[in-house]
Amino acid sequence: MLIQDILRRKRDAEALDADAIHTFMRGVADGSVGDAQIGAFAMAVVLNGMNREEAIALTEATRESGQVLRWHDLNLDGPVLDKHSTGGVGDLVSLVLGPWIAACGGHVPMISGRGLGHTGGTLDKLEAIPGYDVTPDDARFRRLVKDVGVAIIGQTGTLAPADKRLYGVRDVTATVESLPLIVASILGKKLACGLDTLVMDVKVGNGAFMPTAEASRELAEAIVTIGSGAGTPTSVLLTDMNQPLADCAGNALEVHEALRLLRGEGRDSRLYQVTHALATEMLVQAGLATNADDAAMRLEKALASGEALERFSRMVHGLGGPSDLAERPAHYLAPAPFTTDVGAPRAGTIHAIDTRALGLGVVELGGGRRNAGDAIDHRVGLSHIAQLGERVDAGQPLLRLHAASQADAEAIASQLSTAFTLGETSSVEPTSPIHATLRQEDLS
Incomplete structure (x- = not known):
């Protein structure tokens, strides 16, 4: 032909x-x-x-253009499953979710990426940990998936190589914005990991990858239809990105926050709610729990017993990091040399947050890349970020800025303060961070 x-x-x-x-x-x-x-x-x-059949064929062809991981020879004692997010600010879900699912009997071969634009990358966060190797050899990767239940690494050159070439050309020919091409790129790489099930986290809001809520919903529906059509049961949670998911953004800061959640703290946070919802969907979809209540019980046991934190520690040590990171995070995760609070210009209630601006602020501080080859300063970022609906007085901190120098902090402080819109209304109606859950049966 x-x-x-x-x-x-x-x-x-x-x-x-x-x-x-x-x-x-x-x-x-x-x-x-x-x-x-x-x-x-x-x-x-x-x-x-492309019609449905074409989009499924493109996804399958992307998956099969290189190595497709097989797990049957390892005699795993549980299903192989994974989660993927379209990215956001303060989205450190993967760091918590992978070991949490492993502690509940799943095996998670998580192939993750680096930061893109205003969004943080899972690999960049993990590389804040001294010694952590995101490119282990295949034998080490497989051993960790079997013995620990989770390994979070970067994409190898053998997984979906056609996607890398196709995306490189799309990037310079104004052809990125195509739903079937986007879905095939996302799913082709994930399904090459030999998954039994997949759960996607598609963001909605001003910090999301897709420009509108309607576009996010359309992407979510396409992912469910095409992923399931390609032979891997796939569901999607639409989650909110109208403010950072965690109250921090920046690589080392987000590792600290992941450890806090894995210790069982921060259960009232939006980050915990989204991570728990994704974990519940994964356990039920993979047959590791009979229903949401059963999943919640298993997740609570894994957290309260310390098993989820233990899985994270074993993964880190197995990939070259320190064995006692959980016990001594401050010893290994270097702080930024300079910190300062950015205060509110006047009193008011936070009515809106420009999430993209906060993410770009982290990039400006050196915590992300302006160009592909840029080095990252893992120490810098934002913490104590105020939330929507919070009432602040004039001068009260909107966030804490972690910078390499006072000059870096001063250069961006005013820009970050304008990311918060203050209004006179005394309260703002809180919204759930989970907008919807889409499954194949819902779209049939």
């Missing part, structure tokens, strides 16, 4: 069969399809879309 013929058919808005899509993606992976052809394909998809 000629690549030119595949391109012509998609250009003319014809539906491609699975064979054509698999042929094209194999060529993307092995280099026989050129960048110009990839760009033509991506533009044709942007302009003409």
